[in-house]
Amino acid sequence: MIKEYRTIERAFGPLIFVKNTKGVKFQEIVQIKLPDSSVKNGQVLEVTEDMAVVQVFEGTSGIDTKNSSVKFLGKTFMLKVGLDMLGRIFNGIGKPIDGGPEILGEKELDINGLAINPTSRDNPSDFIQTGISTIDCMNTLVRGQKLPIFSGAGLPHNKLAAQIVRQAKVLGENEKFAIVFGAMGVTHEEANFFREEFEKTSALERVVLFLNFADDPAIERLITPRIALTTAEFLAFDKGMHVLVILSDMSNYCEALREISSAREEVPGRRGYPGYMYTDLASIYERAGRIKGLPGSITQLPILSMPDDDKTHPIPDNTGYITEGQIVLSRSLHRQGIYPPIDPRPSLSRLMSKGIGPGKTREDHADVSNQLYAAYSEGMDKKDLVAVVGEDALSERDKKFLEFAGQFEKLFIAQDFNEDRPIEKTLDIAWNLFKIIPESELKRINPKYIEKYLPGKTKSFEEKNLEKDSKISKKHKSKK
């Protein structure tokens, strides 16, 4: 028999303190019955011999200390998972909100998951083509990676995420894939945008949506990414699917974390965020990867908005220390009307070198990418210099780099929302841009590739054929 307590001593913010408890487990799930007989859920945050601190997911509003009753369910937060989740929409704590039936499920999983044994992890190395030049060429995404998008208020990160979802594919393969979308504190409008995008590409039956809206209790947000990832782990490692997990917006998640922390009167770390935020975020982001001998994978694409575009703010900062790189959106590119406004300079993909090169993309990929970085950085430096001393003060060489930077933004970074650029095309655009700067400045590229790929260098087909013909005729002659 599960005992019911009517001993709530204090209730404020997201927390209630229940006294005279016995046999309560740390982190177990709690049901709270309100006087109006509505039910709320919570989780034990701290427990002593005769008292339990409970965080209430739906907030404490309506709870009283006299009539509300508390039931401890004796288990930690479990989620029923099954293939019937595909194509369904759930709220932030995993209840269906699309009017469909409850999930039958195959099994129940603890939403906190367990850490993957480092010796079981497989090296992520499959190139994912997103069809976006700045990502594919310069910050390559590979299967099993966690690569966040660092955005800011008003920047088109949702559009970019939708485009990636629509276009992402592993070249030459046709495998089972699924998308798990965990939305935290998004507006109804944003949620609709994603839903419509998924419908348009008829991908909806491959998508599992978890929606915690901006007007839902903040505390639920702590659960949303965990149930999303539990679902993803089931699909990937039990069902062998390649799962792309999108979490938006992680900043809202961190705000909720801070709220709980301050309600618990913990010692705050930087900017009031709890000191354990790194560990907490890691328990989410680290649930990406591949496992040796299993076919599936989890690739994470979390989106977060940098408060005031500040990369050193604790949210992007802690994220960047855990994830394998970051895609940074730039406000100045956005103002210039460039979409997608990805600034390659602060962006990075740590697993890039594993996913590119001969057999995966193309032999010249790494060199081209390095050269683009170097040339664009140099061009942008010159741009800064021009602001001070004027364009006339630049040497011929410097002017060429300046021109390169401008053209690079226009022709390489910018592309249409519907344009799905294959990697070969992306690389070819890069080579065309290299014509702007002197060949001797292409220091990062192996001369062998310059010979082969730089336009004007390569012999046309006719020339090559002529050569071949002449060789053959020579052979014939010598035989005679």
Place this chain on the structure above:
Amino acid sequence: MEMPIITKISGPVVEAKNIIGAKVNEVVKVGNEKLFGEIIRLEKDLATIQVYEETAGLMPGEPVECTGKPLSIELGPGLLGSIYDGVQRPLEVIREKSGNFIARGLTAPALSRNKKWHFKPTIKNGSIVRGGQVIGTVNETESIVHKILVPVKLNGKISDISEGDFSVNDVICKVDGVEVKLMQEWPAKQKRPYLEKLSPSELLVTGQRVVDFLFPVPKGGTASIPGPFGSGKTVMQHQLAKWADAEIIVYVGCGERGNEMTDVLTEFPRLKDPRTDKPLMNRTVLIANTSNMPVAAREASIYTGITIAEYYRDQGYNVALMADSTSRWAEALREVSSRLEEMPGEEGYPAYLGSRIAEFYERAGLVRTLNGDIGSISAIGAVSPPGGDFSEPVTQNTLRITKVFWALDAALSERRHFPSINWLSSYSLYVDEVGQWAEKNVSKEWPRARAKIMELLQKESQLLEIVQIVGPDALPQKDRILLEIARMIREDFLQQNAYNEIDTYCSLQKQLGMVKAILLFEEKAMSIDTITHEEIGRLDSMKRIARLKYVPNKEFDAELNYTMSLITKEFEEIARKEKNLKKEVG
């Protein structure tokens, strides 16, 4: 007597009562699942325990079991090539037991109890031995001979020693009647004794140009690598672990990415040690506590690593220990401290942060071991300052104790200048000692060449400030040439491609050769009065210098000679033309 039971659970911190006779730092088994924990505070019969595993599901009233032992590390043959979690559980074995995900309450001995090792005594029955003395050897891997030491506090007459095959738990001899096994235990948080500390001077050759040439760390030195995310800390640590010429490498992945540990795990067994031509894994011990593994075990991982390092040092080896990242370890300290409701110091870190960091780095160093050999630990710690702000407590406390500072710079990494060690803000306090060593062991020119390179880089930064204000045109030709040469130093010497087969490791001879070529170029360019920077930019020798780094070792000497003569020739040509011009004008 009442049984010890749990009274309170808050994250990784658990309180228990009825604990009698226990000591601080004693290991306890918590709850029905026997989770691994350590007592960190005692108050009469109340104990505060930090638990090294997930505590979800624990309940007040569950039993607590004291073991009477502090957190101890198993030391003996079988460490090399292993991968452990923060409290020395062998992850390979854990995987066999619980599958791909790490379950709770699992225990497994760190050293395999079944494997037999061939023990050869180096000492005879009846000899008098003291603690720390070598009594025999075991071939642990193809490249490392494991020396078996008398446990530290044991002295006396040896008996029953003989050659044979033993497992780590078998008795191999007796010292005054006390059994000695192949394996011994040592408390992780206590430093192992030695005879005396010596001042390090021999360079720890890493094959990384900016490190070896500009900011060297000697064998037994301490270094820190602070840098914001994405500045290349981890790649740097991996490079050092791969190429540093230490005999033993201990790599501690402390609260870092799982996929990066996988990288180490897949790459090290495949890579060959350039000196022994055996897999790098043969000399490596890995401690992997990824960021989502329990936070208290992360705190322990640093101690586990340094204790293993000390054990090999005591055998007379040069050990290099990499810790990536010490900030995560400090954060673990902070998290536990705040659960203990201690008074927070700066940024919420406990007030004893500085002394803990100092204690850790002080366990490194060059020592004379109890056996009378020379052994060393070089400790290299990555620091991850929040927001890249070096004024934060972990960076500052680390700088106070380490002698080498490699400042990673986001601005450099953004333009893909790797390793992105900033040459203006980094320093090494060992420059003089290592310089003297290099004079004797590499070349007399070493210290002077280093000073000259630093001078050029320094001048460049001053000139660049002027350029920012007035533009490059306003500079005199000599200064513009200097800018070109500084650019050569940066791009052709300091930049090094970790992913290029040849460039990933650069021998000291090659480093010096490259510098000599650049300095010759500089000397010649500066000796001609009317030369312009455009002119030198067209020279073939400049392009050849740029390609030197990709020249394989075998061909390097020939290529260097050719390049040097080309430099001389090309500048002579220019000088002659100039003379002619002057004559004509004259």
